[in-house]
Amino acid sequence: MTNRIKCIVSYDGTGFSGYQVQPEKRTVQRELEAALGKIHKGLEMRVSASGRTDAGVHARGQVIHFDTPLMLPEDRWTIALNSLLPADISVLHSEIAPGNFHARFDAKGKEYRYFIYRSRQRDPFRRNYAYQYPYPLDIQRIRESFPYLIGTHNFTSFCSAKTEVEDRVRTLEEIQLLEVEGGLVFRFRGNGFLYNMVRILTGTLLEIGSGDRNPDELPGILKKKDRSAAGKTAPGHGLYLWEVFY
Amino acid sequence: MTNRIKCIVSYDGTGFSGYQVQPEKRTVQRELEAALGKIHKGLEMRVSASGRTDAGVHARGQVIHFDTPLMLPEDRWTIALNSLLPADISVLHSEIAPGNFHARFDAKGKEYRYFIYRSRQRDPFRRNYAYQYPYPLDIQRIRESFPYLIGTHNFTSFCSAKTEVEDRVRTLEEIQLLEVEGGLVFRFRGNGFLYNMVRILTGTLLEIGSGDRNPDELPGILKKKDRSAAGKTAPGHGLYLWEVFY
Numbered sequence: 108m109t110n111r112i113k114c115i116v117s118y119d120g121t122g123f124s125g126y127q128v129q130p131e132k133r134t135v136q137r138e139l140e141a142a143l144g145k146i147h148k149g150l151e152m153r154v155s156a157s158g159r160t161d162a163g164v165h166a167r168g169q170v171i172h173f174d175t176p177l178m179l180p181e182d183r184w185t186i187a188l189n190s191l192l193p194a195d196i197s198v199l200h201s202e203i204a205p206g207n208f209h210a211r212f213d214a215k216g217k218e219y220r221y222f223i224y225r226s227r228q229r230d231p232f233r234r235n236y237a238y239q240y241p242y243p244l245d246i247q248r249i250r251e252s253f254p255y256l257i258g259t260h261n262f263t264s265f266c267s268a269k270t271e272v273e274d275r276v277r278t279l280e281e282i283q284l285l286e287v288e289g290g291l292v293f294r295f296r297g298n299g300f301l302y303n304m305v306r307i308l309t310g311t312l313l314e315i316g317s318g319d320r321n322p323d324e325l326p327g328i329l330k331k332k333d334r335s336a337a338g339k340t341a342p343g344h345g346l347y348l349w350e351v352f353y
Numbered sequence: 354m355t356n357r358i359k360c361i362v363s364y365d366g367t368g369f370s371g372y373q374v375q376p377e378k379r380t381v382q383r384e385l386e387a388a389l390g391k392i393h394k395g396l397e398m399r400v401s402a403s404g405r406t407d408a409g410v411h412a413r414g415q416v417i418h419f420d421t422p423l424m425l426p427e428d429r430w431t432i433a434l435n436s437l438l439p440a441d442i443s444v445l446h447s448e449i450a451p452g453n454f455h456a457r458f459d460a461k462g463k464e465y466r467y468f469i470y471r472s473r474q475r476d477p478f479r480r481n482y483a484y485q486y487p488y489p490l491d492i493q494r495i496r497e498s499f500p501y502l503i504g505t506h507n508f509t510s511f512c513s514a515k516t517e518v519e520d521r522v523r524t525l526e527e528i529q530l531l532e533v534e535g536g537l538v539f540r541f542r543g544n545g546f547l548y549n550m551v552r553i554l555t556g557t558l559l560e561i562g563s564g565d566r567n568p569d570e571l572p573g574i575l576k577k578k579d580r581s582a583a584g585k586t587a588p589g590h591g592l593y594l595w596e597v598f599y
Contacts, residue, residue, distance in 0.1 A: 119477040
């Protein structure tokens with residue numbers, strides 16, 4: 108008999124070559140599986156996540172699941188894992204999930220946030236946690252772009268040319284731009300996101316805010332289904348997988 | 354002819370063995386002097402700071418000065434230094450100071466801040482930038498302690514036993530405790546601070562807040578002039594040299 112355990116995991120992406128296991132690389136998945144292996148006395152453990160994150164990308168609310176023969180009280184998994192995980196990963200919550208729960212296939216939506224700071228000189232405390240963009244931006248112009256993006260579209264122009272997934276139709280439910288002390292935060296909420304999609308959306312919206320593009324170009328960019336029609340990919344270190352919805 | 358340049362410098366203390374040059378160690382002073390050496394084509398450059406900071410301790414507003422034979426416009430020093438400094442140090446401002454200005458001897462006061470976060474699970478994003486203190490605290494009790502500490506006192510009980518300075522009389526002008534999202538911030542403002550003084554004050558105030566000590570024990574602790582009378586030294590990674598006043 109096994110239990111399926113669901114955990115909410117937060118990590119600072121700075122020191123990782125992304126989420127997914129790669130040979131010879133320090134990745135979040137590898138650290139999670141190593142910690143679980145220790146708890147299970149060397150048993151090889153496999154973890155499934157809601158999705159990958161790239162090198163330097165952070166997570167506030169990544170969701171994972173795994174199966175275990177150990178019958179610990181559900182909240183003990185948080186404590187047991189945190190005692191073995193490195194300081195840049197933390198389990199925030201653990202619970203026993205239904206046996207057919209799947210962190211990836213059951214995800215109904217996700218929220219990503221993208222953090223920007225505006226100071227002219229680089230900030231040592233934000234260098235790994237937000238993208239420095241000190242140039243003028245027309246916030247109103249950026250917000251005028253959102254209606255063109257919200258809704259169900261083929262987002263081929265807004266995903267990496269390397270994307271292997273065939274179906275590039277996704278629904279963006281919400282985009283917000285919040286002005287915070289010294290910077291900006293984009294919130295993107297949708298039913299799913301393609302590879303690099305949030306970073307390309309952010310890069311394109313910054314080009315609109317700086318005056319290099321017009322909001323009303325967006326329908327044409329979507330229609331082209333061509334990555335080269337959209338703007339630059341914003342850097343990974345400003346991006347956070349914020350929450351996964353089930 | 355030389356110019357005396359004054360700079361405001363911010364650094365993330367995580368990767369440094371403190372401010373001051375030590376053999377074989379990565380320190381803030383060494384990085385500043387190395388960058389200045391490059392600007393001066395190998396000339397050995399010396400930098401004076403308002404004071405040292407320990408390993409792991411951060412600075413938002415450290416002040417330094419140096420003398421240079423180069424006649425750059427004063428704000429160019431910010432750009433020239435930042436192009437050569439590592440990403441965990443940033444010059445925020447530079448100006449030509451009077452030839453007799455001294456970053457240390459002219460300092461009339463300083464503000465330090467100490468950041469605490471209260472979440473039960475460790476936060477990967479705050480692990481190097483705030484002290485995790487998840488236990489109950491009586492904020493009112495901590496605030497009741499401030500009047501005992503504010504003013505001019507001999508702070509021998511609140512400095513490291515290794516302190517070499519003879520005169521341990523300092524004036525604490527202000528202490529504040531701010532409640533912020535997920536945590537607390539102490540602000541300490543005074544005419545000068547002894548070695549480890551802010552960390553020992555913070556550690557002692559946390560012991561008062563947790564109920565281990567009473568606010569009215571403070572006059573007795575000050576009177577003893579004995580480090581062992583006060584509380585624990587709070588960890589360095591929660592501490593920020595915030596501002597230096599001239």
